[in-house]
């Protein structure tokens with residue numbers, strides 16, 4: 001490949017003109033390298049952002065999120081996301097867990113009847129549950 005100095009300089013100047021949206025490597029408070037864009041949007045690297053989400057919910061909530069997506073031990077990882085719903089009684093512990101997950105942006109409320117409420121994982125919820133890109137696509141498709 002022949003390098004083009006003029007192009008390199010243009011790219012460099014473009015990066016300097018829009019630092020928040022460039023891919024200049026920056027460092028998160030945890031010491032891990034991240035991008036300027038990620039830090040501008042979330043204030044922390046992707047790992048720290050996920051850790052903050054997990055800290056905002058209860059341990060049992062996370063198991064419900066994984067169950068909702070079929071992301072459980074014994075299920076092959078390439079099937080995770082084959083389902084994406086959780087049916088909770090209209091009141092009770094499961095509903096409260098779903099509300100915490102919703103407040104954290106991991107699930108959204110769906111159909112609700114007089115006795116039951118359905119919830120579905122968001123893209124962020126899928127990521128938090130450990131789904132890869134293919135799993136997220138599966139979970140979001142229906």
Ligand SMILES: [Zn+2]
Nearest residue numbers: 028030045048
């Ligand atoms: Zn970090």
